[in-house]
Amino acid sequence: MIYAILRRFGQMLFVMFGISVIVFLIFFATPGADPAARIAGRNASSEVLAAVRHSFGFDQPLYVQYTRMMEKIFVTGDLTSFVNRGWKVVPAVMDSIPVTLSLVFGAAVLWVMVSIIIGIVAAATRDSWLDKLLMALGLLGISMPVYWLGEVMNLITQSRYHDSWAFSWVPPLGYKNFSDDPKGWFLTLVIPWITLAILYIGIYGRVLRAAIIESMQEDYIRTARAKGLSEARILFRHALRTSLIAFVTLFGLDFGALVGGSALLTEVVFGLHGIGKLTYDALQNLDLPMIMATVMYASMFVVIANAVVDFIYILLDPRLRAS
Amino acid sequence: MILSVRDLRVSFRTHDGPVRAIDGVSFDLGESEILGVVGESGSGKTVSLLAVMGLITDPNATIEGSIRYKGRELVGLPPRELRRLRGNEIAMIFQDPMTALTPVYMIGWQIAEQIRAHRGVSKSKAMERVEQLLAEVNFPNPHEAMSRYPHQLSGGMRQRAVIAMALSCDPALLVADEPTTALDVTVQAGILDLVRKLRAKHKSAVVFITHDMGVVSELADRVMVMYAGRVVERGTRTELFSDPRHPYTRALLGSIPPLTGQKPRRLPAIPGSPPSLLRLPQGCAFGPRCPVHYEPCEASKPGLGSGAHAAACFRVAQA
Amino acid sequence: MIDADRPILETRSLAKRFSIGTRFSAEGRRTVHAVDNVSLTVRRGETVGLVGESGCGKSTLARCLVRLYDITDGKLLFEGDDITSKSLSELRPLRRRLQMVFQDPSASLNPRRRVGDLVAEPLRIHGKLSAKGITARVAELFELVGLLPDHVMRYPHEFSGGQRQRVGIARAIALNPDLVVLDEPVSALDVSVQAQIVNLLADLQEKLKLTYIFIAHDLSVVRQVSTRIAVMYLGSIVEEGPAEEVFATPAHPYSQALISAVPVVETTPSGTRKRIILTGDVPSPLKPPSGCRFHPRCPIAVERCRSERPELQEHHPGRKVACHFPTLT
Known part of the structure; x- marks a missing residue:
């Protein structure tokens, strides 16, 4: 057990090291990315440029620059932005984490619950009108782009029908801290949660339905019927558990990616200053320290999410436990 | 009479037309009797037993005829009522023990689940019973085996667990579908031995499906040979093996290589292969492969007749 | 000798x-x-x-x-x-x-190829026969294993298990x-x-x-x-x-x-x-x-x-x- 955790940890360090080196090298190989020129301003003289280079350490060899940047992220935590002088990137990332986590976590709870219900109902009523309707709705959810859906949601809840009884409770866009205002936190996030979840409900519902239907063909389902168990018990206790394995794999990948910044579009549409937005802005400004910090954070989450998935696997499937 | 099947017909609608998997099968089974059902793939042996269990769930299937269990008609019984019998009074053992158990639950849990579905007993009472059952099917360490997952047991041990599960509610009728086909002969010998002992102890009637004539001759009291969805011969074990009448039974017995004595240079083989159920001949289904077929065999299907030892063959009827 | x-x-x-x-x-x-x-x-x-x-x-x-x-x-x-x-x-x-014949004849035969082709394959790879020679050899092999000459054009799924195993054997013996x-x-x-x-x-x-x-x-x-x-x-x-x-x-x-x-x-x-x-x-x-x-x-x-x-x-x-x-x- 301890060995497995250590192995995961080693793997995480390896992934983070690899990614950071790649990001670092790509940055310096990108044309027009010279940070000194950007920092010094548009018409800076060559003396100013040289001074900036020296004060930021750009005249050092790359590996020295790399080591110093890593040290500043992980040890001293005082890495500053190249673009906004004095803006410390580590606290900026730390501030964005609760926003993204709130968004993604709430949406995940919603999509997991709803898609499990949809998957089970569709599989249980296979080929009926209800199954067909649910699958058609799922497909609709998958095909709606999230930024478009978000804008439509905003249009409805913020302007067109904001004054109607149905949506008058929706607060203006933005994020409220859970610790300051739990009710406000919840209300501002409801619409973003639904928007983000709709896509995943469609995908997960379909995946689960297919997995359950596949399990229902297994020999052990026939055994369960021969035992005289009720159809409901067969479905919930025997077919569902084995079907959840595919579901969990997908969830680990999606959740890790979303927490790492893939919820960008949702964040932008709803004015939430999360990791996605932070990464996006940093990329726009070619702000290496910020890019580096967000990328490090994202890769850490992807690896952690994968470790959690592996753990759930072992809970779900005893065949994977070492004897 | 435990089980009485009359003129059972099962057909499936398929893309290529209707398939008559069972075409008029009748048989009786007395208390603590072992009936061996022999046949090749497509003979309908498995489908007829799934019909008895009410386990044909395919919406394209039609089941006609009568299946009476202790005098009670099972065909057309509501699913709820059938479920009460299944696993309780009628239990089944399947062919492949590797896939017959749910991989994610412990053996003990899976057996207890069946006991609790039919008997309103507490979990601990059910578990006590499971331990007894596992000891009865010769698990060396029954208590420990209860907390094993299926993948942690060998094929033979899994099949023993499946048998323990089938016996858990003291069924009056046990249906075994090729329970030893996937096992090695050494393991098979142990399982056959176990089935014999359990039959003596529990007084369950057993229907044992197999393609292996040797297994049937060791285990069954009475034998029924099936071909292309029909019974071609039935009789007691002694009758059937010392005086096989149907040309198919004779040919099948003749084509088995001997285990002792002089080896024949060539085996007396049956030409051709079992027919497709989609394209059955109008007359006797075995006709095209039969060494003694003549005109009447082409025109219509021979009936089985009513004798205790009977063969569905015009030649036999004529003799 | x-x-x-x-x-x-x-x-x-x-x-x-x-x-x-x-x-x-x-x-x-x-x-x-x-x-x-x-x-x-x-x-x-x-x-x-x-x-x-x-x-x-x-x-x-x-x-x-x-x-x-x-x-x-x-x-x-x-x-x-x-x-x-x-x-x-x-x-x-x-x-x-040195040739080998496997248990499951349907798994070892490519379902998209005609059986005549499948039997001819080892002859093409190893043999020095002309196209005509190959056709003749395939016909000979089919007769040896008890398949009919017109079976050459069929696909594996059109055969019974026994016939498929005959095809597998014909392939194995093709190169003597x-x-x-x-x-x-x-x-x-x-x-x-x-x-x-x-x-x-x-x-x-x-x-x-x-x-x-x-x-x-x-x-x-x-x-x-x-x-x-x-x-x-x-x-x-x-x-x-x-x-x-x-x-x-x-x-x-x-x-x-x-x-x-x-x-x-x-x-x-x-x-x-x-x-x-x-x-x-x-x-x-x-x-x-x-x-x-x-x-x-x-x-x-x-x-x-x-x-x-x-x-x-x-x-x-x-x-x-x-x-x-x-x-x-």
């Missing part, structure tokens, strides 16, 4: 080990002793039957014999020529003479091999069809002077086909001898149990044949038992069997047993 008594294939202390897991998995790297110390001689024109429970290493041994697997230890000689570690290109001329390894060739077939294939194999052996290595779990089929039998247990041969002798008077307690377990058609009430029922399962080849590998299940094992491993010894001419206390008649 080749000396008929010269072995066509010979193994000397052949071993095959597989490594499973990695250094980083929970149990670390482990070794499966799939085949262990097998010395077997196959003479021209005979059929050697390999029998034993699943997992005894008979299929692994067969695959080593045709070099489908690399050999971990020991030697493999083909007509006296050491082919243990020959490279694939060096083996190519030999491939023609000397030795054919048959791994469970009749196990997937219906009982009424098995005898046809068994007869076909016997006919082909006679006509084409083939040597067979035959694997099947149905012991009566192995007895019918084989001239000699090698009984395997946990990767090693425990008994070897002429087929009829081994079946009539098995000397190793394992062979005795194995043969007694075969259900046979008896008209007399059951219980007349003495049956030895083995207790326990085959031990894992990851941790083979000490001494004689059969001792934990052996009804006659004594202390010596736990510590000292018996060698495969010749007791009568052609009759070898690996047991401290063989039943010799």
